[in-house]
Amino acid sequence: MDTINNQLAELWEYLTGPELWLTIGTGILKIIIILILAVIIVRVTRRLANRLFNKGEKGGKGRMTERRENTLNKLTKSVVSYVVYFIAFIMILDNVLGFNIGALLAGAGVAGLAIGFGAQNLVRDIISGFFIIFEDQFSVGDYVAVSEIEGTVEEIGLRTTKVLSWTGEMNVLPNGNITQVTNYSLRNGLSLVDINIPYESNVDDAERIINEVAATLPEKYEFIVGTPEIIGVQNLEVSHFVIRVIAETLPGSQWAGERNIRREMQDQLYKAGIEIPAPRVVMYDRGNDGDREVLEEQKREREQ
Template identity: 40%
Template sequence: MGEGNFNWSNEVLTRLISQAGLIALKLVLIIVLFFIIRALGKKLIGSAFEKYQKKNTVNAGRIRTLEKLSINVFSYALIFFTVVTALSNLGVSVTSIIAGAGVVGLAIGFGAQGLVSDVVTGFFVLLEKQIDVDDYVTVGGLDGVVEEVGLRTTQIRGFDGTLHFIPNREITTVSNHSRGNMRAMVDIGISYDDDIDRALSVIQEVCDKVSAEDSSFKDGPNVIGVQSLGASEIVLRVIGKTENGMQWAGERTLRKRLKEALDVNGIEIPYPHQVYMEKKADI
């Protein structure tokens, strides 16, 4: 009797080990398939958007935005399907979980209003094309270049290299600096002793040369006249319009060329300085 029970126990144990091994093998296979399908899916989505961009004159940033969003949605759906498949192999009733998801989701919804707001706001940001990948924007008080626009967060890379994750519900105002030509503006001071008209003429000559040589300028640059009267200088202003993103380079070029031209023509650029006078000894 005892030997029979022992054999029966061994048989049950062997069966349990066999079933556990089979379940573990299935789970490993599911995980492997998850990574394979995710890699193939990302590659197919990338290829599809690349072909679409070649056939259509669509903004490259817009294409990258939609591509990353599609990859995110695909990944979320694949994760959900993988989890459901794994639970089914573990003997968990997925049908009852899905049936109760509505009630649980309603309960969670009251505590996840911020998440819902993120998704809704992100949807309208994408729908209205407010920002695209590679756009230079100001969002939530932060300046930078957009790296990714998702349904929950927007990623902006600051000019110091910091990557900012901004919840979409905090995007109340968007300043997009990458739509259309940008303004290049340079203020330069001259001495009160210099001839203003002569200085304006010299500066305009420089502007004309820069306009002819630098194709990034789409309008101007031109000197518009006296901007202000400072404590020790007369400030003259130069304004032009450049290709998007080229305004800073245009301003640097103007400053260099203007300084060189004013030096050649003997026009002084005032700067703060002190004069020390030697005290003469009493005779």
Template identity: 40%
Template sequence: MSTTWVLVGVEQFIYNGLFGNRRVTMFEDLWNSTYDLLSDTGFWLSVLGTVVKIIVILILARVILGFLKKVISQTLKKRDGKYVNLSEQRSQTLVSLLHSIAANVIYFIAILLVLDELGFSLASVLVGAGVLGLAIGFGAQNVVRDVITGFFILYEDQFSVGDFITTGEYTGTVIDFGLRVTKIQDWTGEVNIIPNGHIEEVKNYSKENAYAVVDMRVSYQDRIEKTQEIIEEACLSVFKKEENMIQKPEMLGLQEIGESGAVIRTIALCKPVMQWGVEREMRRAILDAFAEKGVEVPYQQITVHQKENVS
């Protein structure tokens, strides 16, 4: 047992004798190099110069960003058709979006310049950012497409919240619009959530006034001129009490000659999205007038011939 402790003591003596002086020397070298560095005036001037450059870069980034935001706001606020023509809500949304994009770009460039001043290699940083961006792009290319499409829908003001539109197989009222998805509620109440990248064609019923078109089939037994007068009077009575009709109904006349009767067409200019309700009211008034005047509404008749059995 005593022999073991003697051997351990000898090992410690040999280790301390061989490496103890080296530890002291390494510590002294570290202390001396640190002291020399901190006492070097050129080092502090270099640090001060780097700090000043970083501060200048950040200040210039803020100034440039403020200038870009002002230009964006002033440009999009002009609504006389000289630059762009946007509604107030669309203009504010687009201004906010472009401000965010400008801030991200300016601050990204500023961060790269700061890293360059700190001694990092811009080539390595850009390569790393490129590889990361490529990976994200492959993984989220549908999201990127949706966002880009949503941006152009917003910029071109194709539709707004509250508009009645048709896109693809969906028809309804836009209840929510974002850069990635659009929510359309149809007349039965279902809400359809559509990625903006899937929106290729849009028919907007809420932009302009629309025509109510009413085709009425009349019998050949009645005189066309008399029937047209009855239809015109009925539609005029609707115009007098229907505030959604902008102009008096216009009688276009004979539209079609069919097997069971002739078709007479009447149109009326209405407020946006109100044409269907006006059409229903015009048809009701015309049928009431037909019943009052004794005008027959034609219908298809089938004549059945039965062969008699010869015994």
């Protein structure tokens, strides 16, 4: 009984003594200092990355360079944050909590080897992300179609890519699932517009009006590059013929170009008296002998 009382007394003396609380206070202070330094390093690195990749401070850059800057800016911030906080975690374990980091890392290596076989998808995502960035398949701000999703690339990481759809949904795609990419932002687009003209209208008159309207479009819309061109009569339909117009646009603006070209063409054609053709239906009265004779005569002519 005396032994237990002595041990409890020693424990109480240790808990209430200055040595324990000095050790705890010193450890907490070290943790706070390490975390503050980590936060400062991350924030300073982010500001440096913003200055380094700031398009506004550098003139005369091409579009490809700007795209790469946006991607590398976000990627640098993400990687630095992971690395700095991981180092801070290791320092806390080693200097404050007293863990044997060497043995811990060795054990983590063996465990990582075992986990790696079950984390093949993770490894695949990271490798795919590296090649997406290294090969510049697409960058932040590009309008792309990937995995049946179309939208603007918001962020590219080593594991996932975030694509914002034009309807507002944020799609997070594992990089390993990105097997085919359609990038609409690398080259100029092509607007393709088919204009229906009724057979009552003259082809030359319609093309003249279309050319007059096309000449004014580059001044009205800055995303239309050059004057739209008439390819010619594309199709002959039941009630109309089709004139095809093409126009080169800035990357990703081909759909806006099509909408505005249709609007301008329809307005001017309507003012010139060329209306949108309507479907035609021809009806015959079987009770009319004259119509029957006409049909029979037309049938005989076809057979001859």
